[in-house]
Amino acid sequence: MAQTLYASVTSTSGIESITIADNHTAPTSTATVVASSTSLGVGDSITIRMGYSGQSPKVFTGYVKNIDSKSPPRDRTITAANDMVRAVDYFIAASDPTNPLTYDHISAEDLVKDLMKQCGLTKYDGQNSNFTFGINNEFEVNLTSVYDYSKFIADIIAYSVYCDEGGTVHFRYRPPFPDVSIGDTSLTTLNNYNILDISYAISDKDLRNRIVVYGANDIHAEAKASSPYLPNGFYKSMVVAAPTVIDTQEMAQKSADYNLPLVNRLTKSCQISILGNPQVGVRDCVTVNKSDLGVTGLWYVYSIEQSFTKGGFTTVMDVRQ
């Protein structure tokens, strides 16, 4: 059964290849398009649809960051990043260093929302965090990019901040593994009929069973638990240092308690290549049926690369459980 491939890129013709990469921790997703002709310029908006004739959803929206032209052969390589690149590029630097941007009594989601608005990202979906910063003292936000500071806030409370393919910034609890309590369901099933190759690994390299949080003044908190994968009484530690924003004991303990279950686990990961599926994206969940490898059940798409070339349309993923 032959499927006709289809792709379209804003103001671009003679497409030779498209590669779109994204992962759970990357600030932005990136797209690389090689084509014979384009009228795009640096800073222009770009939209990419990719897939099959009759099934080519929008897989990328963003801005052109770089264009390479070469000869021979005469083609153009367009590099683009999604809307979050605005937050990466926007560096907060107060014109008057004695009067920087300050906040107090602000929830984590409202803080990130306001920072994103500074760089023009107004489509925002923030989940209620029950976390308030600057209760006793106001705090400054200066000499940092909007993304870096938003990521710092997200890491304190074990949240994720990312931009979807429609340009909406999300700030929410999104662990790097499937969690049915937050509504994770399978988008599609991967099996021998669509898997091109697969490998599976288990590691304790990212396991941390002790979280230490340092806040303002003498505020500190700790959360720890024994791990069945480590010697009894042995703790691998992770530190959350947030003296500028955590100024109550309650917030410090919450941060420790929120982060511990996120990292006190083995890293089970699968590298899977499948027939190109434009519907799958990072942060989706998929079902994998490879019982001969011990790989079954619901898995979280941690990273993804959609590759559209003369060699075919394939989707390469790192999934985790």
Next chain:
Amino acid sequence: MSWYIDTTRIFVQDWKEVDNQIIPRLQPLSGGSVTQIFGYESPAIHFTALVVGMVDKEALVNMASDGVVHTISGPYTISGSYYVKSVAPTLMPSSMQTIRPDLDCYDPVYTIEVDLLE
């Protein structure tokens, strides 16, 4: 009807056209191959012809380096504009030629292989 590339007279001996569709073939772990249709290549033409005289031979050789399209015309409604990708002339052993009565009978005769692309 005679064969010409632009205004250069040639005597085509054989003519081959290659049309190619780009079809990647992927192999899942089970089941048959999956084919994906990426697109198609424009036709590529290869022909062998006789050319008489240094002037006409050089005219064809220069077409392989000028970067412009040339018009080919011939019988069987064959016509079109192509880039000349390659030209390979071979001097034939001959004492006299009668193919082109309008040229000197002692002019050299070449077998020339030409590749054309749209």
